Amino acid sequence: xFTTVVLAAQSGVCILGYRDEYRQWQQDPEAFWMQxxxxxxxxxxxxxxxDDRAAPLYQWYSDGVMNTCYNAxxxxxxxxxxxxxAIIHDSPITGAKAKISYADMLxxxxxxxxxxxxxxxxxxxxxxxxxxxxxxxxxxxxxxxxLGAVHSVVFGGFAANELAVRIDDATPxxxxxxxxxxxxxxxxxxxxxxxxxxxxxxHKPGFCVILQREQLAAELGERDSEWQAFMKGxxxxxxxxxxxxxxxxxxxxxxxxxxxxGVVRPNGGHAVALHWTMKNIYNVEPGEVFWxxxxxxxxxxxxxxxxxxxxxxxxxxxxxxxxxxxxxAGTFWRVIEEHKVVSMFTAPTAFRAIKRLxxxxxxxxxxxxxxxxxxxxxxxRADSDTILWAEAQLGVPVIDHWWQTETGYSIAAIPMxxxxxxxxxxxxxxxxxxxxxxxxxxxxxxxxxxxxxxxALKLPLPPGTLSGLWQAEERxxxxxxxxxxxxxxxxxxxxxxxxxxxxxxxxxDDVINVAGHRLSTGAMEEVLSSHPDVAECAVIGVAxxxxxxxxxxxxxxxxxxxxxxxDVVAECVALVREKIGPVAAFKLATxxxxxxxxxxxxxxxxxxxxxxxxMAWKLPATxxxxxxxxxxxxxxxxxxxxxx
Ligand code: COA
Ligand code: AMP
Numbered sequence: 139x140f141t142t143v144v145l146a147a148q149s150g151v152c153i154l155g156y157r158d159e160y161r162q163w164q165q166d167p168e169a170f171w172m173q174x175x176x177x178x179x180x181x182x183x184x185x186x187x188x189d190d191r192a193a194p195l196y197q198w199y200s201d202g203v204m205n206t207c208y209n210a211x212x213x214x215x216x217x218x219x220x221x222x223x224a225i226i227h228d229s230p231i232t233g234a235k236a237k238i239s240y241a242d243m244l245x246x247x248x249x250x251x252x253x254x255x256x257x258x259x260x261x262x263x264x265x266x267x268x269x270x271x272x273x274x275x276x277x278x279x280x281x282x283x284x285l286g287a288v289h290s291v292v293f294g295g296f297a298a299n300e301l302a303v304r305i306d307d308a309t310p311x312x313x314x315x316x317x318x319x320x321x322x323x324x325x326x327x328x329x330x331x332x333x334x335x336x337x338x339x340x341h342k343p344g345f346c347v348i349l350q351r352e353q354l355a356a357e358l359g360e361r362d363s364e365w366q367a368f369m370k371g372x373x374x375x376x377x378x379x380x381x382x383x384x385x386x387x388x389x390x391x392x393x394x395x396x397x398x399x400g401v402v403r404p405n406g407g408h409a410v411a412l413h414w415t416m417k418n419i420y421n422v423e424p425g426e427v428f429w430x431x432x433x434x435x436x437x438x439x440x441x442x443x444x445x446x447x448x449x450x451x452x453x454x455x456x457x458x459x460x461x462x463x464x465x466x467a468g469t470f471w472r473v474i475e476e477h478k479v480v481s482m483f484t485a486p487t488a489f490r491a492i493k494r495l496x497x498x499x500x501x502x503x504x505x506x507x508x509x510x511x512x513x514x515x516x517x518x519r520a521d522s523d524t525i526l527w528a529e530a531q532l533g534v535p536v537i538d539h540w541w542q543t544e545t546g547y548s549i550a551a552i553p554m555x556x557x558x559x560x561x562x563x564x565x566x567x568x569x570x571x572x573x574x575x576x577x578x579x580x581x582x583x584x585x586x587x588x589x590x591x592x593x594a595l596k597l598p599l600p601p602g603t604l605s606g607l608w609q610a611e612e613r614x615x616x617x618x619x620x621x622x623x624x625x626x627x628x629x630x631x632x633x634x635x636x637x638x639x640x641x642x643x644x645x646x647d648d649v650i651n652v653a654g655h656r657l658s659t660g661a662m663e664e665v666l667s668s669h670p671d672v673a674e675c676a677v678i679g680v681a682x683x684x685x686x687x688x689x690x691x692x693x694x695x696x697x698x699x700x701x702x703x704x705d706v707v708a709e710c711v712a713l714v715r716e717k718i719g720p721v722a723a724f725k726l727a728t729x730x731x732x733x734x735x736x737x738x739x740x741x742x743x744x745x746x747x748x749x750x751x752x753m754a755w756k757l758p759a760t761x762x763x764x765x766x767x768x769x770x771x772x773x774x775x776x777x778x779x780x781x782x
Pocket of ligand 1: 326
């Protein structure tokens, strides 16, 4: 069924097809990853790829020495490619556009790193970054990488409380932030949120650097330095050598509880793996334009707005705006045409938003999209309608691929640069080299092809995946390694068909996926329970035509509370926005008499989700429809879950 060897006619180089590449990895993973490591510049080459001395905790290239920033910037400039564009900033929401060359980026990053170093930031220190989609966000990330400091980027849609939790966990020496972010119709003042977070947090960062944006200047306090003033007189910093297994960044992601998990990404394996993906999966050449329409606050932004394209020597688009409304449903097509984007990556929800406004593709027709070779989707399940619509409009392969913050790049995909394998609708493709994917039953045994199981990855995970959770080894072991010894538990449920294609159907935990954003219903429940009138609650994910899923809250009021339930609901909605942030998109809640439970008292969230999903077609994309809530409540009543 699959082609095995394709000859690259121009270069005369023999390129292996998917099956051969995967087999090569299976037969000798050590040789495979040592070979892949050749694409990276090492200060001291690693003597081995895998370090399994502490198994089941693994490290990659632990005796190698390198610097990620050097690989992303310096080496391209030294190779004479300094004039090539590294970053295209395109911000339709502010009207700003800029092209930054590799040489220019190197200068900015070295000086900013020098300024950080002069304030005592060095190898191993943590730096928290809270910034919107501006070039300075990438400057800050790369400056940390240059110094061997560990950055932790927090998405702008999180509220002060979430920021505080991350400050306390990462204990950063410094915070780098912008005065504001821009959302359609409103300016989001970041600085007051940061000040409040530092107020709430037990750990106090030594200093903050604030980028003043023209849309809203922030008031600076004693702890703060303005970005330009901070850099004044700073000497450019050289690259600090770091060990291959030293951490590059910590990125927090949602788990079952309100305490987010700090995913630790080591330097060496990350650089090797991302470099491998740029050609083999995304089919990009150095110098071509790659666009991941995501946010630097998410893993996709880390891997494919910043590190992957730069390490590979491509040009990355940094887009600040929305797929619709900034200014219209043609924004994505305008960006592709204007910057000659070769390969694009976004979440299906972005395409659903465009499709809703432009079902017949009138905007698509206005633009020349001939540069585009493929569209990649990830972050949530891609529905067939969206894939077919995108294929019809763009006339290029639409590739669903599956990954997680923890893995940092795709576990399963159609590797377009290796071999344009057939796409199966509903499947994110085949396992990539490095990943042995299994669907396991409760007994830990492989389920037959086509049957649902818990999706688990055979250990060790490949280079570039997480080395653990930040200062939480026990949590790492219990959350990922204990259910199926010898495997990493992904938290996803799905199946593998007879051709080896994977299908990801649902989560096995309390994580939901809203507009491609991974959120914890447990975290929302913790906030709702803190409302004085709420005795008990449950939050589930319900299907939504635009965002994929939306959180829906069920509230049981404390005995004796006589208030209008609508008031309590409104307060709860406001509370989640205040404590977690607007990104939680929590707008839908209803008061019930009691929650459906098992005899042992476990809330039957699955049953509730089924009831709600049964009426999902009725849910409007913008919620706030009390009729729907009444209907869901009535359905629960009918099933005996609520007293009349
Ligand atoms: N800073 C502050 N607030 C933010 C924010 C940020 N960086 N990002 C989102 N928000 C706010 C939004 O303004 C919205 O607020 P509202 O309730 O006042 O309207 C809320 O958080 C929910 O955001 P979202 O769920 O993203 O909805 P949206 O209507 O703003 O946009 C999409 C919907 C589909 C257009 C958008 O989510 C999108 O483009 N997603 C695809 C790309 C992506 O980011 N994928 C993630 C990983 S690949
Ligand atoms: P995140 O860590 O935010 O990238 O979210 C990872 C989770 O998103 C995965 O564990 C899946 O539940 C879901 N996900 C990501 N990509 C896909 C995909 N292509 N198909 C189905 N679910 C996906």
